[in-house]
Amino acid sequence: MTASATQTAPRKRAGNGAAPHDVADEIGLDALVGHAGYAVRRFQIWIFQDFIKTLGAVDIRPTQYSVLTLIGANPGLSQMAVAKRLGIERARLVHLLDSLEQRNYVKRVKSKVDRRSHALHLTTQGETALAKFKRLAAEHERHVEEKIGKENRAQLLRILAGFT
Amino acid sequence: MTASATQTAPRKRAGNGAAPHDVADEIGLDALVGHAGYAVRRFQIWIFQDFIKTLGAVDIRPTQYSVLTLIGANPGLSQMAVAKRLGIERARLVHLLDSLEQRNYVKRVKSKVDRRSHALHLTTQGETALAKFKRLAAEHERHVEEKIGKENRAQLLRILAGFT
DNA sequence: GACAATTGTTGTCGTCAACAACAATCTTTC
DNA sequence: GAAAGATTGTTGTTGACGACAACAATTGTC
Numbered sequence: 067m068t069a070s071a072t073q074t075a076p077r078k079r080a081g082n083g084a085a086p087h088d089v090a091d092e093i094g095l096d097a098l099v100g101h102a103g104y105a106v107r108r109f110q111i112w113i114f115q116d117f118i119k120t121l122g123a124v125d126i127r128p129t130q131y132s133v134l135t136l137i138g139a140n141p142g143l144s145q146m147a148v149a150k151r152l153g154i155e156r157a158r159l160v161h162l163l164d165s166l167e168q169r170n171y172v173k174r175v176k177s178k179v180d181r182r183s184h185a186l187h188l189t190t191q192g193e194t195a196l197a198k199f200k201r202l203a204a205e206h207e208r209h210v211e212e213k214i215g216k217e218n219r220a221q222l223l224r225i226l227a228g229f230t
Numbered sequence: 231m232t233a234s235a236t237q238t239a240p241r242k243r244a245g246n247g248a249a250p251h252d253v254a255d256e257i258g259l260d261a262l263v264g265h266a267g268y269a270v271r272r273f274q275i276w277i278f279q280d281f282i283k284t285l286g287a288v289d290i291r292p293t294q295y296s297v298l299t300l301i302g303a304n305p306g307l308s309q310m311a312v313a314k315r316l317g318i319e320r321a322r323l324v325h326l327l328d329s330l331e332q333r334n335y336v337k338r339v340k341s342k343v344d345r346r347s348h349a350l351h352l353t354t355q356g357e358t359a360l361a362k363f364k365r366l367a368a369e370h371e372r373h374v375e376e377k378i379g380k381e382n383r384a385q386l387l388r389i390l391a392g393f394t
Numbered sequence: 395g396a397c398a399a400t401t402g403t404t405g406t407c408g409t410c411a412a413c414a415a416c417a418a419t420c421t422t423t424c
Numbered sequence: 425g426a427a428a429g430a431t432t433g434t435t436g437t438t439g440a441c442g443a444c445a446a447c448a449a450t451t452g453t454c
Contacts, residue, residue, distance in 0.1 A: 098296055098299045098300065098303075098394065099391075099394050100371075100387065101367065101371065102277060102371065102374050102383055102386055102387060103274070103277045103278060103281055103292055103370075103374070104292070104296060104394060105386070105387060105390035105391070105393055105394050106270060106273060106274045106277060106386070106390065107274055107278070107292070108317060108390070108393040108394060109270060109390045109393045110267070110270045110271055110274045111317065111411085112393060113266060113267040113270060114267060114271070115411095117267055127440080128267055128268070128271070129440085129441080132262055132268060135262045136262065139262075144401075144402095145401075145402065146400080146401060146402080153272060153275070154441090154442090155441085155442060155443070155444090156401075156402070156403090157402090157403075157404080157405090157442095157443090157444085157445095158440095158441070158442075158443095159402095160402070160403060160404085180400090180401080180450080180451070181449080181450060181451085182400070182401040182402070182449065182450045182451070183400090183401055183402075183450095184401090184402075203265065206267075207264075207265065207266065210266050210267075214389055214390070214392070218389040219266055221385060221389065222266055222269070222270070222386070222389055223264065223266060223269060225378055225382040225385065225386060226269035226270065226272070226273045226378075227263075227269070228378070229269055229272040229273045229276060230262065230263050230268060230269050230272060275442085291409085293409090293410085308432075308433095309432075309433065310431080310432060310433080318410095318411090319410090319411065319412070319413090320432075320433070320434090321411095321412090321413085321414095321433090321434075321435080321436090322409095322410070322411075322412095323433095324433065324434060324435085344419080344420070344431090344432080345418080345419060345420085346418065346419045346420065346431070346432040346433070347419090347431090347432055347433075348432090348433075
């Protein structure tokens with residue numbers, strides 16, 4: 067609507083700019099504000115970047131962390147079960163486990179009840195490593211609290227609990 | 231902590247499973263629940279899939295929609311300004327605009343004040359198309375409300391307003 | 395035992411973020 | 425005003441990731 071105002075874009079507000087703002091900061095988003103997906107996407111990028119940075123010293127990415135945590139809490143799971151639970155393609159999990167097995171965090175044990183599947187376990191090294199990862203992940207979670215507030219983080223988790 | 235309880239994982243509760251549950255539904259996530267990033271990631275995947283499906287008939291993806299909306303609200307922006315505002319790599323925006331220009335939604339006009347940059351505008355076709363996209367996007371937004379609740383969606387937008 | 399379904403694997407395709415390099419152009423500095 | 429540096433758009437590469445399709449081995453079903 068109002069397709070006439072083509073050239074008169076509200077680029078800057080009146081020239082009382084005291085702070086040295088970046089030009090891009092003042093561009094209106096119009097209909098984009100009010101879209102949940104856009105806000106969630108931007109937030110998700112921020113949160114993942116902080117996670118990757120906080121766990122950068124141990125070189126663990128969010129997906130790897132979720133796999134290790136799940137196996138640590140439920141030893142013996144099959145790859146299919148892990149993939150389903152985390153919403154990962156089982157094809158993709160293969161590569162993830164290849165990497166984690168190479169780093170000696172996880173081992174694939176041939177299941178005896180179903181010789182098609184592998185029972186997934188953490189190695190001893192994997193368990194001690196995961197303990198360290200969890201400490202770093204808790205630190206990351208504190209960053210989130212600092213960013214959006216403790217209350218808001220709790221509400222967020224409550225609202226999105228159905229997706230975990 | 232408690233690194234001893236390795237094999238005794240709480241896999242299934244007592245075998246009173248009446249409903250035909252999927253096996254993967256009952257796997258505990260342990261520390262993963264309580265991680266904001268995990269919940270946000272899962273939600274973001276869901277919301278994008280619904281967006282892509284709802285706008286499937288017009289073949290518009292979330293990023294394309296955000297670019298069109300931003301240009302529609304701020305005609306004449308440079309590619310750099312759009313990229314910064316949306317948090318997109320300017321290298322990536324090049325391909326996005328190539329596609330949108332091919333479909334005759336956007337045109338790159340050589341700027342006369344800065345001959346390096348392009349002023350981005352919607353074509354007439356692009357404006358009418360965007361109006362349709364916005365209607366479909368509103369429908370998608372209703373899906374979000376149905377999924378998490380009207381109140382929760384509003385709270386989500388409030389909490390994440392800083393990231394838009 | 396024949397046939398369908400499942401599991402892990404390999405491969406391809408397309409999206410996306412992150413870099414790096416480059417030519418053209420603008421801005422700053424001397 | 426010329427040289428040096430920064431910016432803009434572009435091209436290319438890399439790697440993570442989701443989605444699909446095919447396959448062998450194995451299991452389940454009829």
